[in-house]
Amino acid sequence: xxxxxxxxxxxxxxxxxxxxxxxxxxxxxxxxxxxxxxxxxxxxxxxxxxxxxxxxxxxxxxxxxxxxxxxxxxxxxxxxxxxxxxxxxxxxxxxxxxxxxxxxxxxxxxxxxxxxxxxxxxxxxxxxxxxxxxxxxxxxxxxxxxxxxxxxxxxxxxxxxxxxxxxxxxxxxxxxxxxxxxxxxxxxxxxxxxxxxxxxxxxxxxxxxxxxxxxxxxxxxxxxxxxxxxxxxxxxxxxxxxxxxxxxxxxxxxxxxxxxxxxxxxxxxxxxxxxxxxxxxxxxxxxxxxxxxxxxxxxxxxxxxxxxxxxxxxxxxxxxxxxxxxxxxxxxxx
Numbered sequence: 001x002x003x004x005x006x007x008x009x010x011x012x013x014x015x016x017x018x019x020x021x022x023x024x025x026x027x028x029x030x031x032x033x034x035x036x037x038x039x040x041x042x043x044x045x046x047x048x049x050x051x052x053x054x055x056x057x058x059x060x061x062x063x064x065x066x067x068x069x070x071x072x073x074x075x076x077x078x079x080x081x082x083x084x085x086x087x088x089x090x091x092x093x094x095x096x097x098x099x100x101x102x103x104x105x106x107x108x109x110x111x112x113x114x115x116x117x118x119x120x121x122x123x124x125x126x127x128x129x130x131x132x133x134x135x136x137x138x139x140x141x142x143x144x145x146x147x148x149x150x151x152x153x154x155x156x157x158x159x160x161x162x163x164x165x166x167x168x169x170x171x172x173x174x175x176x177x178x179x180x181x182x183x184x185x186x187x188x189x190x191x192x193x194x195x196x197x198x199x200x201x202x203x204x205x206x207x208x209x210x211x212x213x214x215x216x217x218x219x220x221x222x223x224x225x226x227x228x229x230x231x232x233x234x235x236x237x238x239x240x241x242x243x244x245x246x247x248x249x250x251x252x253x254x255x256x257x258x259x260x261x262x263x264x265x266x267x268x269x270x271x272x273x274x275x276x277x278x279x280x281x282x283x284x285x286x287x288x289x290x291x292x293x294x295x296x297x298x299x300x301x302x303x304x305x306x307x308x309x310x311x312x313x314x315x316x317x318x319x320x321x322x323x324x325x326x327x328x329x330x331x332x333x334x
Contacts, residue, residue, distance in 0.1 A: 009177035009199040010147065010177055013105070013147060013177065014073055014075070016038075016043045018322065020200060020203065021203070022038075022202075023202045023204040024046065024077030024107065025050065025157070025207075026050045027050045028207075028208050028213055028215050029047040029050045029051070031046070031057065031066045032069065032214070033207060034046050034066050035065075036210070036315035039069065040315065040316035040317075041323060042319045043074060043075050043105060045075040045077050046062065046066065046075070048076065049079070059094050060097050063103070064101065074105075075106060075107060076098045076105075076107075078094075078107070078108045079091065080108050080111035080112065096119075105126065108129045108145070109130035113129050126146040128149050128179065129143070129148055130149045131150060132152075132159075137171050138174075145176070146177070147178065148176055150164070151181045152180070152182035154303055154305065155204070156205045156303030157242060158241065159233070160182070164183065164198075168196050180202070181202040181204075184201050185203075185205065185308025187322045187324075187325035188308070190322040191325050203318075205223060205302045205305045208223055209223045209224055209309050209311070209313075210312065211312065211315075212314065213315075221312075222245050222302075223302050224310060228306065228307040230306065231306060232244060234250060243301065243302065244302065249299075
């Protein structure tokens with residue numbers, strides 16, 4: 001991969017110039033950030049829950065705002081866990097809206113993506129699916145997904161149990177493109193992932209510390225100032241381990257869910273109820289901490305990529321710097 005082209009299976013599938021995804025983030029994926037990643041040659045991914053309930057745009061309106069800022073490809077994240085019929089119906093309507101607005105690249109997570117694959121295929125679109133290990137990848141393949149977002153143990157949010165190296169070895173024989181998600185904060189990490197055999201990378205934390213992201217300045221500064229050892233996993237926000245920056249509040253309350261919550265999450269009849277409770281709690285906490293200013297009860301999501309993030313800068317500048325580093329490197333698999 002040298003010269004002007006950075007062609008991989010991901011760039012071909014998504015119709016982009018740089019094999020780099022601006023990952024969907026609740027609550028940080030505002031339209032301006034999504035557009036900036038795409039305009040620079042990667043692909044920004046809209047997150048409908050964030051768009052509607054955090055940034056105050058109806059999905060169609062938000063997608064059209066992005067379109068006014070860039071004509072280049074964008075994608076959308078589809079959370080497909082069937083916690084309720086109402087939620088599933090809403091997500092299906094959002095997929096239809098995205099298709100009507102020209103979106104053809106979708107990333108699914110938290111469930112079986114067959115219905116998304118079938119709907120998107122009708123208009124020539126395709127789906128990549130979030131996975132943390134082989135058993136989920138096989139379920140995705142059974143549903144007809146085109147590629148996998150391989151979420152490793154260095155990721156922000158809900159990280160996986162394996163390293164990037166383990167995942168590429170575990171999933172490399174499946175015959176679909178793999179995207180490395182987790183731990184990449186600088187251009188060196190980007191090039192290393194491509195050399196490892198990944199068709200591209202997905203960045204989340206790196207794009208929070210940008211001028212386009214509307215997260216609170218204190219949150220962005222915390223990312224810049226944090227080191228790898230400052231990232232810890234807590235169960236107290238969503239009920240399952242969530243990667244956050246260590247703060248005095250996190251240290252004070254601990255990182256383990258209480259015994260009653262843990263018991264309820266283990267049982268079939270109560271786990272959906274507990275997930276709903278945690279979802280409402282986490283939405284309030286994360287929105288407050290990310291946008292409303294500092295609080296003694298904040299949780300700030302971030303991955304171990306903070307070790308490579310040293311400044312707040314425009315998203316497009318990040319994409320262009322990563323692309324230049326890859327072009328300057330000796331050939332890597334495409």
